[in-house]
Amino acid sequence: MIKNISNLGDAALYCDFGQEVNKDTNTQVIKYFKSIQEKNIQGINNLTPSYNKLIVSFDLQKTNFQNLKKEIEDLDIINIKNLSSKKVEIPVCCDEDFSLDIKRLEEKLKLSREKIYENFFDKEFFCYMTGFIAGMPFLGDLDKNLRAKRLETPRVKVPKGSVGVTEQFANIYTFESPGGWNIIGNTPINIFDSSKETSPNLINPGDLIIFKKITKDQYLNYND
Amino acid sequence: MIKNYFKVLRAGINTTFQDLGRKNLYHIGIPFSGAMDKRNFLIANKLVGNDYNLPVIEFAYQGPQLKYFGDQINISVTGDVKFLIKKKKDTIDGICYKTFTLENEDEIDILSTNKSVYGYLSISGEVDVKYQWSSCSTNTKANIGANNGKKLELNQKINISRINENTNHKSLKYINTKIENIRVLKGTNFDYFSQKGKDTFFEKEFAVSKLSDRMGMRLEGPKIENIVDTNIKSEGLIKGVIQVPADGNPIIMLSDHGTIGGYPKIGVVISADYDKLVQLTPGSKVKFKEVNLSSAETFFKLYDLETQNLISQI
Numbered sequence: 156m157i158k159n160i161s162n163l164g165d166a167a168l169y170c171d172f173g174q175e176v177n178k179d180t181n182t183q184v185i186k187y188f189k190s191i192q193e194k195n196i197q198g199i200n201n202l203t204p205s206y207n208k209l210i211v212s213f214d215l216q217k218t219n220f221q222n223l224k225k226e227i228e229d230l231d232i233i234n235i236k237n238l239s240s241k242k243v244e245i246p247v248c249c250d251e252d253f254s255l256d257i258k259r260l261e262e263k264l265k266l267s268r269e270k271i272y273e274n275f276f277d278k279e280f281f282c283y284m285t286g287f288i289a290g291m292p293f294l295g296d297l298d299k300n301l302r303a304k305r306l307e308t309p310r311v312k313v314p315k316g317s318v319g320v321t322e323q324f325a326n327i328y329t330f331e332s333p334g335g336w337n338i339i340g341n342t343p344i345n346i347f348d349s350s351k352e353t354s355p356n357l358i359n360p361g362d363l364i365i366f367k368k369i370t371k372d373q374y375l376n377y378n379d
Numbered sequence: 380m381i382k383n384y385f386k387v388l389r390a391g392i393n394t395t396f397q398d399l400g401r402k403n404l405y406h407i408g409i410p411f412s413g414a415m416d417k418r419n420f421l422i423a424n425k426l427v428g429n430d431y432n433l434p435v436i437e438f439a440y441q442g443p444q445l446k447y448f449g450d451q452i453n454i455s456v457t458g459d460v461k462f463l464i465k466k467k468k469d470t471i472d473g474i475c476y477k478t479f480t481l482e483n484e485d486e487i488d489i490l491s492t493n494k495s496v497y498g499y500l501s502i503s504g505e506v507d508v509k510y511q512w513s514s515c516s517t518n519t520k521a522n523i524g525a526n527n528g529k530k531l532e533l534n535q536k537i538n539i540s541r542i543n544e545n546t547n548h549k550s551l552k553y554i555n556t557k558i559e560n561i562r563v564l565k566g567t568n569f570d571y572f573s574q575k576g577k578d579t580f581f582e583k584e585f586a587v588s589k590l591s592d593r594m595g596m597r598l599e600g601p602k603i604e605n606i607v608d609t610n611i612k613s614e615g616l617i618k619g620v621i622q623v624p625a626d627g628n629p630i631i632m633l634s635d636h637g638t639i640g641g642y643p644k645i646g647v648v649i650s651a652d653y654d655k656l657v658q659l660t661p662g663s664k665v666k667f668k669e670v671n672l673s674s675a676e677t678f679f680k681l682y683d684l685e686t687q688n689l690i691s692q693i
Contacts, residue, residue, distance in 0.1 A: 161562065162672055163567055163617060163647060164619055164620065164675075165649050165650050166617070200402040203614075205612070206612050207614075212616070243608040287408060287637045288637060289407060289521040349522070349523050
């Protein structure tokens with residue numbers, strides 16, 4: 156349930172679901188997100204679900220904070236027992252050319268790269284949210300032994316397809332972008348396709364993801 | 380049939396096609412985009428007799444130089460812009476908020492924006508551009524929208540698919556004014572900052588940094604002291620949010636902003652001040668002034684009425 160609704164500026168509602176970041180809280184966020192989306196409320200022009208927050212942006216020409224706050228408070232939440240989630244396998248190559256921060260992680264985590272990969276691959280991840288850049292999925296939870304902070308100085312350019320980790324999450328850079336996550340590999344598959352307007356994202360909130368390790372040969376021949 | 384088009388003789392610094400942007404895509408990571416200065420965008424379309432949401436060419440600082448080939452066509456420039464119309468025999472000094480007619484092989488040379496960042500060139504009719512999610516707005520970060528999501532490039536063509544039949548010349552008396560006080564509402568992490576930090580935010584002057592673009596405006600000034608945490612759990616952002624990262628310098632989110640961010644939000648610029656905010660040039664000095672929600676809503680109504688009035692005068 157929403158714990159508190161406040162305003163973010165004059166044209167958005169800030170719905171707080173609590174401090175904890177876990178699947179249960181996030182599932183509530185996603186339920187509200189889908190319910191509001193379905194209800195098609197006049198004036199709403201954007202919804203941004205995240206780990207434990209939902210931001211509802213609106214057109215100030217059509218509605219205002221007080222009106223929308225009431226509508227959201229009175230909203231019937233659709234009962235989605237199993238959020239229509241799908242399982243997605245993501246092939247990742249950890250060749251030296253791609254695993255840009257593996258040495259840093261070995262030092263920070265005091266683990267060998269073999270151990271790091273063992274704790275990362277073939278485990279189920281949950282997609283909490285997508286965004287920052289188009290289609291970027293935020294996936295959790297990362298094995299407790301693999302949790303590290305962001306780079307002190309973010310990279311100006313992280314290559315497209317890079318798979319990164321930070322704190323309890325993993326992500327995938329859907330295209331070249333600045334970024335500070337620890338990069339451990341690269342996927343040959345396209346995670347975001349702007350030509351598919353109805354479903355540009357391969358991974359959506361609520362989906363389950365498993366990373367599969369592939370060799371450089373498999374990587375190079377993947378799209379043939 | 381004669382093909383009507385512009386050829387790009389100089390692309391300018393950051394020249395893109397924009398309309399009012401795209402909605403309901405934050406959840407997949409796509410921002411609104413759209414014209415930075417909405418009022419000047421709307422006026423530009425009205426001056427050439429277009430529907431309000433047709434694509435216009437937005438430029439920053441130095442604009443494009445374009446050579447026209449085809450049937451007579453009207454154009455108009457809005458903002459605070461210095462430009463020339465080069466005809467075969469003479470060169471005319473351009474005047475903003477006024478319709479001009481271009482003939483075959485005339486050129487429009489947009490030299491610069493004066494004491495402002497963005498200007499708009501509207502074309503009477505429609506340009507042939509790609510729409511994605513019902514908007515042509517170019518988002519160069521995600522390569523979405525018109526021109527394959529890229530800035531205008533040297534030697535490329537801009538094809539005109541239709542020229543308006545109504546060729547009446549129109550004009551508007553309007554002067555862009557610069558703001559020094561940016562009105563803000565307290566942000567959701569306002570209490571992450573010390574009393575000294577809050578005072579710094581509302582009392583001291585900040586300068587707009589050169590590192591500002593369509594994604595965000597960075598400000599430099601006294602460091603805003605954070606006493607809780609310089610990171611928050613990543614969550615949604617909106618246009619106008621002022622984030623303060625660990626270095627204590629505020630960053631204001633603008634139209635092409637990343638949809639999720641992890642820095643504390645000290646404030647949010649009110650909607651009524653957004654058009655003037657984006658026009659602040661690097662080096663400009665600004666102060667933040669706190670208002671409450673109901674005042675912000677009233678200021679927006681006034682801004683909106685003034686915009687409608689201006690448009691109805693054309």
